[in-house]
Amino acid sequence: xxxxxxxxxxxxxxxxxxxxxxxxxxxxxxxxxxxxALKLKEAKVHPGVCPYCAVGCIQLIYSKGDKIIDIEGHPDxxxxxxxxxxxxxxxxxxxxxxxxxxxxxxxxPGSDKWEEKPIEWMYEQIAKRYYDTREKYFIEREKDKDGKxxxxxxxxxxxSLGSACIDNExxxxxxxxxxxxxxxxxxxxxxx
Ligand code: SF4
Numbered sequence: 001x002x003x004x005x006x007x008x009x010x011x012x013x014x015x016x017x018x019x020x021x022x023x024x025x026x027x028x029x030x031x032x033x034x035x036x037a038l039k040l041k042e043a044k045v046h047p048g049v050c051p052y053c054a055v056g057c058i059q060l061i062y063s064k065g066d067k068i069i070d071i072e073g074h075p076d077x078x079x080x081x082x083x084x085x086x087x088x089x090x091x092x093x094x095x096x097x098x099x100x101x102x103x104x105x106x107x108x109p110g111s112d113k114w115e116e117k118p119i120e121w122m123y124e125q126i127a128k129r130y131y132d133t134r135e136k137y138f139i140e141r142e143k144d145k146d147g148k149x150x151x152x153x154x155x156x157x158x159x160s161l162g163s164a165c166i167d168n169e170x171x172x173x174x175x176x177x178x179x180x181x182x183x184x185x186x187x188x189x190x191x192x
Pocket of ligand 1: 050053054056083084085089
C-alpha cells in the first residue's frame, strides 16, 4: 500500500491521539495498589526499625509463614512519613538473600579461609583478646612533661569504632565500657 504525505500525517495524528488518550484514561495506580494489597493479604505485619543508620526509620515488615514477603516504610514515622531511602527500601534483601551468611564465620590471623564457629566461641574469643591485650599493654603510670610520675590508666592497644546504628543509650554504654578499660582511641563512623 502506498502512503501519501497527507495519509502519513493523518495516521500519525490519530495514533498520537490514541496514545495520549491511553495515558489519560489508563491510571495504573489502583492496579498497582490492588496488586500490593493482594500480596499482603493475610500477611502478618510486624513493626521494626531499619537497621542501616541512626535516622531510625520505622518499617512495617510483612511475613507469611516463616518468610518475610515485604518491607515498607511506616507512615507513622514522624520525620519521613513512611518513606525509606534506597537502602532502607532494599532491606528485604537482608532476609531473602541466598548469599547472606547466617552463621558466625571466623578467619584466623593470616589465614585465607573462613571457618564456621559457634557464637559462644566468638564471645569467648572477644573477651579473651580484650583481657589479654589489656593485661599486656595497659599503661598505669607515665612521666609528665616535668618528669614527674603521674597516673594515666591508659590503653592504646585497642581502638573502638562505634556504629551509625546504635542509639544514644547504646553509645553511652559503649563509651562507659571503653573508658573503664582505659581505651583512648574511641571513634564513631558517622563523625557526628
Ligand atoms: S531508611 Fe535509609 S535513612 Fe532511614 S534508617 Fe534506613 S538507611 Fe537510614
